[in-house]
Amino acid sequence: MLKGKRQMSESEFTFLNGNKMVEFHMLKLYPASALNRDDAYEQKTAYYNGTLRNRISSQCLKRAYRRSDSFTEAFRKIGVRTKRMPEIVGERLVKAGIPQKEADMIKLIMAGVDLTQKYEKESSKPKALQDYEKGDPVQSKAIAFYTPEELDIITEICKKLYDEIEEPKEKNLKTKTVKQNFENGFTTLTKDIRPLTLDVAAFGRMVTDNMLRPVEGAMQVAHALSTNSAIKESDYFIACDDLLNGEDDSEEKNNKGSAMMGDIDYDSACYYVHAVADLEQFTENLSGNEDKESLVKALPAGFADVMAYTDPSARQNSFEAHVLPEVLYVELKDKKRPLNRMKAFAKPCDHNVLEASVKALAANIETVSQKADLGVTHSVWYCEDESFGAPSGVTIAHSIPELEKILNEWMNS
Template identity: 35%
Template sequence: MILELHIIQNFAPSNLNRDDANAPKDCEFGGYRRARISSQCIKRSVRRHLSFSKSVKEAGGEVGVRTKRLKNRLVEILMGDHGRPADDSDKVAAAMIDLLGFKLSDAEKTEYLLYLGEGEVAELAKIALSAWDALKELEIGKEKKKKDAVPESLKQAQDALKSVVAKSRKETRSYAADIALFGRMVADNKNMNVDAACQVAHALSTHKVEMEMDYFTAVDDLLPGEDSGSDMIGVVEFNSSCFYRYSLIDLNKLRENLGLNNDLLAAVVKGYIEASVKAVPTGKQNSMAAQNPAGYVRVLVREDGFPWSLANAFQKPVFPVRGTSVEEASIAALEEYLGRLKAVYGDESVLSDACFSVYDTSRGSLPAVLKAAVESVTKGATA
């Protein structure tokens, strides 16, 4: 079973997702320059949105944290929750990072961002407590020789670490909701890898786009009256674009990543859809406030595992016509293309198809779409 999410969303002048030159990201599609929002930006906006975390936590799940400061977090737990001394906690936390196969910089941070659930971090702290004395004496970075005696408590800690960061073949493991969705890849410790259940496309404008420039100046509030001129000048690039957004969830894989917990599965799906609809990237929002809700949302649940991105509906750029907005024209193009696909491939595999549009309120609403999706997912999971 797969769940597909299609969104049409028009934004006022904005720079929601910047490239290395601080310009809005873009690309070529169908032979025309298009505005773009990266999938990484979209995923971060979704997993950080209150709708997602609220739905997950109400079902007893947790949301992960992406950080280079794992050592600091371990020290906080060891000191705050378990009352261990600061110096010892610092040594033990560093030793745990070493056992996981990571190096710490001079700033006491890992070389790259790690993606962990709070439950996993808490388990790491418990393992540290079980081998406290051995970890305090562990020489970090020293190459271990076969003849070196390894304390039994340290051997047990190493074995326990493997069961925490890796999915055991003997038992089903539940990961944090966003890790279950978006996966985890760790080059230095492949045991920590988690296959993603969710695919997210880069959002593309449905029309050709031209970048525009905002020339700005700033004046010193304490500028003497006899003086004139600006104390800062600059240029900000922006555009105004209507985006097509697409993502899909492999529901069987998500259920597996969530420990076969059907209630949590339904909560994660609900939270993901709601957050995807409501979350907006934060780039340059304080100066542009492009807080524009989606104009169209469609959620399909199908059982044949044959996903349909509808991006090709916009190979030919949409052009607004008199009396019709670019968002309305984009919705019409999407639905026409979807109808063509159904005519060719059939739609017998579709278990649920719910949508809403702000241009035709009789078609449904966000609560109705969420309800239909959750009911279909729950029915499929329990079948």
């Protein structure tokens, strides 16, 4: 349960018609690509069942999803994840008529700088103050999600507190009384429950100060692992200088045009992508939102669309690895019993990778349905190549739009 939130009654979930959870399973086969790299610029990997697999991190997928056009189209207004909140609010304060110098002081207060202190040594100054003196943007101590409404409220609080400061305002902004007033004003934000945007409701928010309330994310996204064994390759490349051709008598006679050389790791893999959404937690997170019910009902189809049409953006200019899913399988559940089906690929699908992966996933679905009660009330399966077959007992969609239509019908029945 979220800090500061009231306990919701069962009656407030009745519009879900018993659906408590939606689960997404997807297979995507990528050509040569470098979708997610580590600090050494190598493709991310992970061992699974003793075999090295290619990996796309959960963080990479979530960022791609929430910044995609599909996400904005499906869920309209979204928030912003940033450390530059003081800069955003500071610009608004200047537009509201506050002098730049005094708006800058408020930015520093929002970044946690104690203006009542005198810092004798450069090393003792808070980072935000050092950045400001260097002309760099003022940043808060930690990155956080902000909804548009929260940024509006923070701006209103700062403007109201500024207007209450006695003249000379620039001098009095450095007093302990004003410092305490701002701290008290920001603390009210954690107690004031206002609507969240769907991306904050989905992925949650961890906070390190008293300005925002923490949010328990309603969505979990797994690290995507390859169904096949990882094979990393390296692409050697050169950049040619068009004006060097080695045809003149200069000292560059033997230079045929290579101005630089380099290499980059890449791979090609079939990834199993898994995500699960707690519909009741979504409902709680969206409390106060007048569109709460319609947003929650739209989630299964909307997020299926996001997953189907979104790929990580890394190195796409070099590799152009945008693909559609081979399989998209979605389950609605009346029990909160999620299941990551990576076990279907415990034995790597290293031959005829795509067909083997589809059949392995279908077999896992059938086996688990016979051996465990996961609370699945509805399930829909889409496969681009229908000759690969499908698990028994599921609804078949012949296209991605048809799958989304089926999910919308179930959520609104």
